[in-house]
Amino acid sequence: MTRLSQYLLPTEREAPADAEALSHKLMVRAGLVRQVGTGLWTWLPAGLRVHQKIVQIIREEMNALGGHELLMPMIQPAEPWRKSGRYEIDELFKLVDRKETELVLGLSGEEVVTTHAASMIRSYRDLPLTLYQFQVKGRDEPRPRAGILRTREFLMKDSYSFDRDADAVDASYRRHADAYAKMYDRCGLRWYLVDADVGYMGGRESGEFMAPCPAGEDDIVLGANGYAANLEVASAEPAPVTLPPSGDAPEEVHTPGTNTIESLAEFLGLPQGALSKAFPVVRQGDDEELVLLLLRGDHRVSEVKLRTVLGAGFRQASASEIEDKIGPPGFLGPVGMRDSQVRVLVDQGMLANEGGYVAGANRTDHHLRGVQAGRDFTYEAVDVRQVGPGDTVGGEPIQIEPAIEIGNIFKLDTRYSAKLGARYLDPDGKSQDLWMGCYGIGPARIAAAAVEQFADEKGISWPRAIAPFDVHLVTLGKPGSDERELSERLYAELTASGLDTIYDDRDAGPGEKFADAELLGVPLRVTVGRRSIAAGELEVQIRRGAVAQAVPLDGAVEAIVKLWRTLP
RNA sequence: CGGGGUGUGGCGCAGCUUGGUAGCGCGCCCGCUUUGGGUGCGGGAGGUCCCCGGUUCAAAUCCGGGCACCCCGACCA
Structure with a gap:
């Protein structure tokens, strides 16, 4: 039951003065998130619905690839971090309890999961194994920015694959790359998988999933034949230069x-x-x-x-x-x-x-x-x-676009298992290091990227898979009117049909209701007014592109469900 | 960490130069009005002016210190 008259959706006419990025402005204005401190955010009810839908898509694809969900603590002993060599990372939040025990806030989960693997995985018969969790990560960021884009605390899906050897790591890595592709496609994003630096995770190889959008912190380089790389590591042929002829000697x-x-x-x-x-x-x-x-x-x-x-x-x-x-x-x-x-x-x-x-x-x-x-x-x-503008790949000019990093996959090999003593017995009874991969994805960034990629001058336009609601029902009738009665009935029927419906039953003018609906960005808006009753039809507007169409009252719910299924 | 900027009611801002009982728009509450694009009129509530200290008869305003937040850069699974 989501009646706007009884819901918390604090929309604002104006963006916070200090907001710069479009997703930052719109998510605050639409009443999805609220700031608590630098890089610390609360997800309000409607925003949380988006977040949860993304989480569910990720969970389904993780399960489909054979992953098993678990939940590890966010507060972790410092010791394995010392062993892995990552205790010195500046971004690591360090804390001390009342007994002076050193602890950290996990910025990812390799240390803990590898410690578990060391004690629970014994034989090649236990492999391969993929474990994952959704857990809050803490990072002492040097500079949180752009609203929800770079925060000091955020939910992350992190998964870890355990295998016998390098080839098996390759297979696990590939499976994750395929699963990630499905997740982003289901979320309705434009995205690229690019070559990237391994950074402080360490390891043999990594790939970054990037969603192009203006607020992006990274630049990606796109070229012919599907070439895609982070600018940091990209290679291309430079534009030629004409040099003066050389003599016999300098x-x-x-x-x-x-x-x-x-x-x-x-x-x-x-x-x-x-x-x-x-x-x-x-x-x-x-x-x-x-x-x-x-x-x-x-x-x-x-x-x-x-x-x-x-x-x-x-x-x-x-x-x-x-x-x-x-x-x-x-x-x-x-x-x-x-x-x-x-x-x-x-x-x-x-x-x-x-x-x-x-x-x-x-x-x-x-x-x-x-x-x-x-x-x-x-x-x-x-x-x-x-590389720079004017360079070419395969003879074609490259394109450089800003992008948000929305996921990252790594072949860790034995980098953590060796240091933390995670080993297994192979078929010959010999002890071997476990071979690992790790894979991260941030639902909040997927939400922000979707806002960036599809917003227009009126507000957000969610892909339907991650929209906070499926249908935004706007009634223009006063309580007691025929329009209101029809709206109430439609609300019940739409909800019964399985569509998540938000019902704007507030005592407010039409302009205000329409403006809020466009700001929130639910894929379909259904308007019930005096006109509707008179004409025997409803106005249904598709948010993306703001295309309106009339739907006969008779069989309206079925028609709306059908239309909804066709949306991006 | 370097550079720049901002803290005044829920939001956006003015007031500070030149010290003298804190203001505007929006929002909120009440009444009437209006009902397909933020309607109009009237009434009302709401502020430790970021914090601490100093100067002064008197500080939002001047001085000193601190904190918070934003932007750019460095940095950043």
């Missing part, structure tokens, strides 16, 4: 005061792409190493790709390190370095063009013209460039 030129790419390009009258940019970086770790990275002057470094290439974190080299081993900052190049042992990495975006680049001469106010990799210096080719 030629030194006097370039006073040109210690930036812009000033040098201007001084020489060349495009920035004809210059080479030098990045001296130090690979971090026990065996720190200074490396010189070269990139086309008009290209940018992807820090994520560089980290992958180096196999470790890195930092900018200090001025003294640069002076010591390469040359004067601002005029660095691969030829004539003070220490010829410095490794030179060349981004492959530089290698595709004929001719010679301009590079620093390792001498103040001087550069070299006509420098060619291989001929003039030895190098390793790498791909560390951040």
